[in-house]
Structure formats: C-alpha cells, structure tokens
Amino acid sequence: xxxxxxxxxxxxxxxxxxxxxxxxxxxxxxxxxxxxxxxxxxxxxxxxxxxxxxxxxxxxxxxxxxxxxxxxxxxxxxxxxxxxxxxxxxxxxxxxxxxxxxxxxxxxxxxxxxxxxxxxxxxxxxxxxxxxxxxxxxxxxxxxxxxxxxxxxxxxxxxxxxxxxxxxxxxxxxxxxxxxxxxxxxxxxxxxxxxxxxxxxxxxxxx
Ligand code: GRF
Numbered sequence: 498x499x500x501x502x503x504x505x506x507x508x509x510x511x512x513x514x515x516x517x518x519x520x521x522x523x524x525x526x527x528x529x530x531x532x533x534x535x536x537x538x539x540x541x542x543x544x545x546x547x548x549x550x551x552x553x554x555x556x557x558x559x560x561x562x563x564x565x566x567x568x569x570x571x572x573x574x575x576x577x578x579x580x581x582x583x584x585x586x587x588x589x590x591x592x593x594x595x596x597x598x599x600x601x602x603x604x605x606x607x608x609x610x611x612x613x614x615x616x617x618x619x620x621x622x623x624x625x626x627x628x629x630x631x632x633x634x635x636x637x638x639x640x641x642x643x644x645x646x647x648x649x650x651x652x653x654x655x656x657x658x659x660x661x662x663x664x665x666x667x668x669x670x671x672x673x674x675x676x677x678x679x680x681x682x683x684x685x686x687x688x689x690x691x692x693x694x695x696x697x698x699x700x701x702x703x704x
Pocket of ligand 1: 507509510511512513514586587588607608609634670673
C-alpha cells in the first residue's frame with residue numbers, strides 16, 4: 498500500500514514535527530514526512546527536517562502580494578512533494594481559503610489547550626491566568642476559524658496553583674508529542690471518519 502505523504506507547516510521549534518518524524522521513521526506511523534515548509538527562515542523546524550534529509554522550504558509571506566498568493570505557493574510546494582495530509586505544527590499564521598480548498602478535510606493542527614477553551618495565542622498562559630484545574634491539548638481538523646475545527650483527540654493534564662505558563666506548557670507538550678503522532682497514525686490507517694463536528698475513530702473497520 499502506498500504510504501501516506503505528510504507535509505508539515507511550522508514556524509518555530511518543531512518538537513511536534515520531531516515526534517511525527519520519529520514515529521514515521523520507526524514505522525509506528527505508516528507515513529512519510531515528505532516536506533517541511535516554514536514562513537520563518539530561521540525556524541528550527543527546518544533544521545530538524547534537514548537532519549532527516551527531508552526537504553525544508555522557506556516561503557516568506559512578505560514576498561507575496563497577499564495571503565492568497567502566499568498560500569498558493571505553499572499549495573504548489575505541497576503538491577510538488579505529493580502531500581496527502583498537511584500537519585500544522587506550531588504554525589503561527591491563520592490558514593486561509595486557498596489552502597483549505599486545496600486540501601479539504603486534509604489539514605490537522607495541534608493546540609495547547611482543551612478546546613473550545615483558550616483558543617488563540619498563549620493558550621497555556623490563558624489557562625494559568627483563568628485558574629482552571631485541568632488543561633491539555635487538542636488535535637483537530639482545520640476549518641476557516643481559529644482553533645474551531647472538528648476535534649480528533651484530546652489529552653488532559655492537571656494545572657497546579659503555583660504553575661507558571663512555562664510549567665504548564667512543558668506538561669502539556671509531553672502530551673502533545675503523544676497525541677499528535679497518534680492522530681496522524683489514525684489518519685494514515687484510514688481510521689478517522691468525520692461527521693459534522695464529530696470525528697469517529699474506527700476500530701478494525703468499525704466504530
Ligand atoms: C505547541 O505548543 C503547539 O501546541 C502549538 O505551538 C507549539 C509548537 O511547538 N500550536 P513545537 O514547534 O512543535 O515545538
């Protein structure tokens with residue numbers, strides 16, 4: 498069977514990318530990371546890709562007339578590498594119509610909170626400031642909203658009264674590295690079925 502080809506969009510450190518690469522290389526995920534694209538030339542994610550001989554491409558948004566043209570370039574790059582699924586991994590820009598229409602239902606993201614709580618930036622800081630006792634992370638399909646698409650997997654972690662944003666971020670990140678590769682694996686195995694807002698995980702062909 499042809500292996501699923503994953504394209505990763507990242508803006509920074511790339512630890513989730515690393516987790517996905519690791520499980521693709523070990524054979525736990527029946528997929529290949531085909532290309533890594535970043536809007537930031539100095540993103541460590543690009544370095545991580547090169548370390549694994551994965552094509553690493555910098556596409557600078559400022560070189561394009563607007564989001565449509567910029568995303569059009571990303572689409573071309575993803576198509577060039579035969580990408581089936583796009584994973585956003587710390588990608589700091591909102592995904593627009595051009596990417597969504599080129600990859601309908603085929604873009605995933607990880608967010609460091611239990612959605613629909615604490616959308617947007619500094620989700621871990623928002624959770625600490627709000628005083629919640631539990632937070633976590635969410636892998637979801639991407640739609641036109643910010644952190645609003647159908648939820649695939651979530652993991653919860655405790656939030657302690659003396660936590661700082663960094664403490665909670667580190668606790669959540671450990672879980673991100675577990676559930677993001679797991680979600681990619683389920684997708685690669687054809688075990689995700691989306692019905693409206695709900696994502697069903699199929700077991701042995703059944704729900
Ligand atoms: C993660 O916390 C992820 O949830 C958020 O951005 C961060 C990316 O970290 N979307 P990394 O680049 O994968 O290390």
